[in-house]
Amino acid sequence: MMLQAVTEMMEGDGPTARQQDVLDAVLRLLVEEGDRLTMTAVARRASCSKETLYKWFGDRDGLLTATVQWQASKVRVPPVDRNGLDLASLTSSLERFASDWLRVISSDTSIALNRVGVVHAGSEKRDLGAIVLERGRFALGRRLKPVLEAGREAELLEFDDAETAFRTFFGLVARDVQIRLLLGDRLELTEAGIDGDAVRATQQFLALHGAKTGPMAL
Amino acid sequence: MMLQAVTEMMEGDGPTARQQDVLDAVLRLLVEEGDRLTMTAVARRASCSKETLYKWFGDRDGLLTATVQWQASKVRVPPVDRNGLDLASLTSSLERFASDWLRVISSDTSIALNRVGVVHAGSEKRDLGAIVLERGRFALGRRLKPVLEAGREAELLEFDDAETAFRTFFGLVARDVQIRLLLGDRLELTEAGIDGDAVRATQQFLALHGAKTGPMAL
DNA sequence: AAGTCACCGTACCGTACGTTACGGTTCGGC
DNA sequence: GCCGAACCGTAACGTACGGTACGGTGACTT
Structure with a gap:
């Protein structure tokens, strides 16, 4: 049951474009509402069905985890060149x-x-x-x-x-x-x-x- | 309704001995369970009725607030003497x-x-x-x-x-x-x-x- | 002894929310 | 044009929990 859902996100190469939209919606909602955001609110904000949320992310924790990782992945790091250091x-x-x-x-x-x-x-x-x-x-x-x-x-x-x-x-x-x-x-x-x-x-x-x-x- | 309850703790001179026991129980429960402690769990741990909890502290937030203030009041500060400072x-x-x-x-x-x-x-x-x-x-x-x-x-x-x-x-x-x-x-x-x-x-x-x-x- | 008061334990109520189920729609493949 | 997959919107289910009501009990007063 949930195994399938979890694999759907875990395996392979990150969220699809549509999934990214959903995660961004979660992010915005998280800023506004904090931890008390509801799955219903997420579905409404992201214009997707709750069924899809559960299919993609397994459960509420899975959704939050995916969101945190998604945000973290957005921060790209410019490497520091160690040459000519003064x-x-x-x-x-x-x-x-x-x-x-x-x-x-x-x-x-x-x-x-x-x-x-x-x-x-x-x-x-x-x-x-x-x-x-x-x-x-x-x-x-x-x-x-x-x-x-x-x-x-x-x-x-x-x-x-x-x-x-x-x-x-x-x-x-x-x-x-x-x-x-x-x-x-x-x-x-x-x-x-x-x-x-x-x-x-x-x-x-x-x-x-x-x-x-x-x-x-x- | 709640006005009465709130006043019961707010006015006057801090929690009674029995109330302190309850607050200490909340404190311990908070350490164990985090924010998801329930009023029922508090009542059970403190061996008191939920009715009493609501009478004394108004609602869940009131209980948590009283707990935070109770813990803070326990920290006593030795004043620093400014004489002979080297x-x-x-x-x-x-x-x-x-x-x-x-x-x-x-x-x-x-x-x-x-x-x-x-x-x-x-x-x-x-x-x-x-x-x-x-x-x-x-x-x-x-x-x-x-x-x-x-x-x-x-x-x-x-x-x-x-x-x-x-x-x-x-x-x-x-x-x-x-x-x-x-x-x-x-x-x-x-x-x-x-x-x-x-x-x-x-x-x-x-x-x-x-x-x-x-x-x-x- | 009877009444009052504060409290305990527990049953109860209403609701919010996580989770599931289902009917309807779009869309790509044949 | 038809089929199935994916998805949307919404309704429905189960439960956990905040909050309330109530009967029972011991202690204290008169």
Whole structure:
């Protein structure tokens, strides 16, 4: 019964165009309604039948899981070139990461998705939380660590453990922003504010982990 | 109808002993079951009737709100004495704050309560999220800022804005811990690990905001 | 001893929602 | 032009749960 439905999405190469439309509808509904969206509301918004929803995604959890993965797959990552790394390019890379990250975690979609992940992590179905974590926090770590290590290679950074250094950077960038937004704080982040925070966090990180050779940046 | 019920708890001096027992039961149930606890389960666990629950707390939201406030009221704050502040006492104060905070946010109770706050912040009832935020993040800020300002007064710290300085400290302490725990990551924080993190965060904060007079601490 | 009060346990009600079933429509293949 | 597959819209089913009603019991008052 459900086996067939699950396979329908799991096997092969991602959702079809029509399925993507449905998932985008779920995404919008998730932003508006949070976790209390109903299957009926999804069907209505996506102009599809509930029967189709169940056929494609198995059950409500399957639909949410597919939605989270669909959103995650939309975030494409420009690789960082490790050639010709100097302090200026390292600095701007870090600033770029910081502002990108702030923009992500303060977006409506991210907040809604993280909320869903949190509430599911509280019940038996831990999967959604794990997925959000994997595609969010850990994906960022995997992307940033090579940059940090290239910086160390080029003797621009000093640290023992890339993971620890990354977590410091993460803390300096995110601070209390994510928890405040998740808890419903109206935290208006302007473009200028985000860029300013990115610069500040990067400078602080360099003050802590920048190589002490030559005049310090701060 | 409900007016009477609400007043029963709101007016006057907090929950009675029996009501505290009930709220503690809710707390335990919240840790075990997350937000999907039912009123029936609460009644059974607390050995009281549902009728009594509704009489005392009005409705499900009232019960959860009372629970959050009850837990928050249990956290008592030792005031920090601002006399005879030197670098050593400032450092140990900061380390104390950091380790206390890490212990709080990694406790089962805090995780469960924050989860409830997050899910409620996603629906219309933003109150619970606001309360958690107020009793958590903002309460910490109010407690820590006087310490920071005393440190600046004593020319041990340098910063423009106490709020910004606090948020930096917050980021250095919490890093990715809270979001990982909320999303269900099994993050084992040992006593030694927490204390080590507190020391590291404090040293990093002093490196960023310690007064540059005399040899630097890092 | 009778009355009152607060409370427990449980049965009950209404509804919302996940899930399933079904009739009708479109569309591609023969 | 016909057939079946895929899909839409909607109705129907089952259940879980928030909220209410009610009978029963112990404690306290007079």
